[in-house]
Amino acid sequence: MKIWISLSIILLGLINISAQGVKIDTEKLLGFYETQRYADAAQYLQSIYPDNTQDLKALTQIAYCNMMAGKLSEAEKSYLKVYAIQPDNLPVLFSLTSINSRRGNASQAKSYLQRIIELDSLNFSAYKQMAAYEDTPDSKLKYLKKANTLNPTDPDVAYDLSMVYRELKQYQQAYDILKTAIAADTENFTLQQAQLPLSNQLGKYQEVIETGEKLLKNRADANVMNDLGQAYFYVKDYQKCIDLYKALEVLGIQNEGTLYYMTLSYRELKDYNNAAVYAQKTIDEAISEHTPIYYAALASIYEAKNQYNDAATTYKRGLTFANNNMIYYRLGLLYDLHLKQAKNAVTYYQMYLKNKPDLKKEKEQIEYAKSRIAALTGIK
Template structure:
């Protein structure tokens, strides 16, 4: 009987203290702090009223929310974790913990909390959308799974349609990508983002007339380089070569051309028998396709072959480097190669002289320049 009385007395005092806290809470002050977005002050105020060790579920969530809105993520997670321990199936708490961990880069923990939501509510569109967003690679099968689940619940949602189509394209599932986008477009005919997204898919499916019709309509209000590129491709494949050329040239005005667009321009000029322009654009295509670092790569390859005593391969690699770009560095490496590895003094002398004529940086290459001058004198005397 005595134990029962003690328990009831403790419960009474607990309720009494909570009631006092509620009475002490100035709701108008708290509302003003929320309105002015002073969430840090709001959290401090709530803790001053309810105390640091308060275990009331609603109060814990309220303080956690304040910290979350104030970007104090560590404190926010501490309170939401406390709430999770009390109610592990509370959806707002699970979403908040997942959001916090996403912000902090703890992707695996975020996935864990979102998957707890899935176990409770398997038809929650938002959770599948958020889960898919945690996977960076379109080739990740789980990303595709979550996008498919979200799309099944709401196939007309534009973000999901866009991302799912993008995944399908990476898996070479062009027809599926096209159908997904068309469903979303039919629900939102004014969505320019979706209309742009479907153009390269339609091109891949050889729906060229659709690309031209839709793309030209978009270009009247938005000269997007990607749209220009898609429409130009469609004109090329429908053999309207001059229109294709005109659009590809618009890309050049914005310096948006690339190897593929230059190649199709060259092919278009060839098709209309403008051979001088076809030649010029073919050369530009070749230049565009070659990396500015190709010469250095071959030079490095030559050095590796040289150091592993594969001298014939080294010689070939060095000469290949000169085909792409002539630099002081390659002249020096070839001079040393002929001098020390192949013992061909005439060739070595030739490249040492070319090295000095190419005007290497005197400060950065001081030792190499001094060595070169010394070797030139030695080789001349030997000759």
């Protein structure tokens, strides 16, 4: 039905063009539209009108056909001709916005949207689109708030605005925005899911449980299970919390938070053996395999600043997370060359060698460590 309505509008425009003395084969053109051969339609219209035509309806339709055909550069040329004649034409401004957005020209797209807002300060779509081009929460907030004021039930704006408020830790505002949109669309599961972590933050645990259980019946979702598990913990239904997070663990999508709540739940149930197991799992999950490397990087900075004791302390801190050949070797060098502590230097050189460094990739370091051990101990 919508296609036929659009075609009828186009045909009415063509009839008006024909009335101005231009002969158009409407049946042929209609065939192009019906089969979505927009490039052919644009080419046909361009064959009828001269390049310098000032006919707004013709230019608009040529631009539209080129845009639908993906010929964005050609479409922009025609729309710009219309814009030069009618700089307050909102549909043309929106089309130019769309073209520049699709071509990745964000600054130009924003300038057209700003022009739309100048012409129509209550244009919901313009504010909604402007928000997408902003980089910081505060700048996004400005446009999303205005769009939400104009249409508080639009689900996309409500979702985006709530996410900004959440990022700014303004949980009540985020919750209220979603509540209004959900009231207008009670089956919008995306909005309901977005509201769950906010409800937890605000202590609305029973609400989380009711909504979360309903959402899980629709689709098993890890984020919903995560939020629901927290709510069960806070209402002291520890076994349900464990059951949900166990399911996530089986799927291999546990995280530091879910393991921590399992630890606390087992503790509250006085199952201290499992509590201890999950406490260790929580610790292991919280430690990145890259943590020793991060400490090594920091220690190297201390070395560069000649803060050798701080460097040694930091290297050792990295070793508390995992053995690391690079750190053992760097400590050997640090105690050997800078702190002049031969005994400690030998200890770390030896630890480096015992930790089985790669014989090919670390050949030079291995030979150097062995030579320094021999030189510092007098043992060849």
